[in-house]
Amino acid sequence: MAPNETVIGDGVAAALGFLRADSSELTGQHPEHTFRTAPERLTRWQEAGADTAMFHGGLYAVRCRYAELGLSQLLPLDRVLVGAESRRVGAFGGFQHLNQGYRHLQMLAVVTMHGPMEGDTPHRPELALLDLLRAYAHDCLHYGSRRRYISVGGKPTRTQYGINFRRPAGQCYSAADPQGSRHTRNLGIVMEGACDREAQRITREAAVRAGIREPEDTMGRLAFRDMTGTLSADDVTAKLREELTGEEVGYVERLCRFQAGVSRRYPSFLGEFAPGEEENLHDLLLAAVISGDTRGLGAWLDDRHGPGTFSGVFLASSYFEPAALELSAQRSHQRGPHSLHHLPRPRTPPQEGAQAGLSFPRQRALMYHCNASAPSPWLDLIEALAAGGIPVGEDFPWDLYAHVVCELCSQHSTYHAAYLGELSPVSHVWVIWASGGFTYVMLRPCGAVDPTVNPVQREACTLFADHWPGHSWQFTDMLQD
Structure with missing residues (x-):
């Protein structure tokens, strides 16, 4: 240990x-x-x-x-x-x-x-x-x-x-x-x-x-x-x-x-x-990370910024939501239209029952994100605007939008895919790419869960429906890790 x-x-x-x-x-x-x-x-x-x-x-x-x-x-x-x-x-x-x-x-x-x-x-x-x-x-x-x-x-x-x-x-x-x-x-x-x-x-x-x-x-x-x-x-x-x-x-x-x-x-x-x-704050943070005790760090922040600074700065509103509510939200994401059929199909077919909304069994092998990156498809447009006398402002986050990163399993085939945003609970925007260029698509979220886990503790897959085997809750690394 x-x-x-x-x-x-x-x-x-x-x-x-x-x-x-x-x-x-x-x-x-x-x-x-x-x-x-x-x-x-x-x-x-x-x-x-x-x-x-x-x-x-x-x-x-x-x-x-x-x-x-x-x-x-x-x-x-x-x-x-x-x-x-x-x-x-x-x-x-x-x-x-x-x-x-x-x-x-x-x-x-x-x-x-x-x-x-x-x-x-x-x-x-x-x-x-x-x-x-x-x-x-x-x-x-x-x-x-x-x-x-x-x-x-x-x-x-x-x-x-x-x-x-x-x-x-x-x-x-x-x-x-x-x-x-x-x-x-x-x-x-x-x-x-x-x-x-x-x-x-x-x-x-x-x-x-x-x-x-x-x-x-x-x-x-x-x-x-x-x-x-x-x-x-x-x-x-x-x-x-x-x-x-x-x-x-x-x-x-x-x-x-x-x-x-x-x-x-x-x-x-x-x-x-x-x-x-x-x-001083850097040292306090490292000491707290090692010990797991936030009291000294919290007192230091409270002394300078008022009571409850640590939780006020970091605590997410969803942290204490009841697990039952989390599950209801996950289930609602599983309803909606099928994913677009013009996407290439996975070379490894889904297991029996996947089309009926059932999840893949959790695999024993460790799974990692692909993390392949590519220059963003809109970068050329931004550079063309700048060359034409319409420069992008200094506040534009070049470091974020310069690249897209594949969120699929490292074992996947053909195209890469990166999540861009949500139009509705049943319609998410993804960009997919391969050697031939980029395509924007609207896809239904996967929403699959692990049937071996207690229902109140399940996490819904955040990828799109019918993706390659490797649900988001199976990955052992973080995206871009």
Whole structure:
């Protein structure tokens, strides 16, 4: 068990132990890469001539700093798997690689070697070591965060992570931020931002101690600034994007999305609620995430903004809604017209009974979002307007609308799909795309539920009707995770 985990109910600890005994479900998501534990990978790099002293000095800094925050036990290095030796031509790894990071159910971090991944050793050892240090410092905080698990439908279910909470029926304590927001009221964003801010600071200080300077080439410069928390909104320009090739393009796209969704919103939150005291609030947040105790953080915020600030800022209106009402809403979403028939049909046919509104059985294999991204179909129009003398205002959220991200299962075939909005409870707008271009469609929501779960605890699938197997409640990662 991780240091701040609590399990409630018979069989929960055993179920977690079963998940944590086998890494193949996670490494299997990257079949082209070869994974080795961090100590094994570091030994190979050192034998090839890389100086790993900077990384080990960074580990000492992590241990000292996190002990100050209340975390004395770090993620064991043999629970960190580093991918390299890839059979995929042009594979490019690092912190922003798809589907990597800490997975709490498996208590395992899956990361990749920064840079070209075809070999066993990095092309740029200094950057690869900095990237690994940043990922490890980041994942240690996830590992050490307070978690509470209960049994829901016979499966271990997380009801607390740090200072964020989830009810057994699925309601989250804080709601998602509005699209394009430059601020945040979402605890997931706040905690992720706090963890990465701390990891970047540790990495930045390690680079200074080792005398590692910012590379002069485009990709090296961007990666270094991302690792050390010195990336600005002006660093990624249209001209710069033209210089990128191969998988570097997708890597930078994900870097930009993370910057827009997390790295810029968190400092905005600190400046909003702790002007002049940003570092004090940052430390309080991290300590609370580790302990799971919000009392000190809440008192600090109340002293500056009035009683009940924490719940006033973060508590979603739906959090305490009765589960029966949630179920009624889910059932109402299942009524309505069938989905449009001009969409390509899934290659894997639905199981018998799906057309009658029944759900797919929950699959045993771990499922992950596709997370494939593409430049937004409306981006060309916006750029054409600007070229024609009708520029888009500075307030336009370029970082949000520059790309769309596929929400389907990573195993799906043919087209990708991203949700855009709701016209009515039975008519949702999606954009679908493949190599041939983009199409806007109105689709009925899926609404399927897991028949093996207690009715009052079921969650309706948020995808569209007749999608590929892999309901939204089956995914073990977050979209863009």
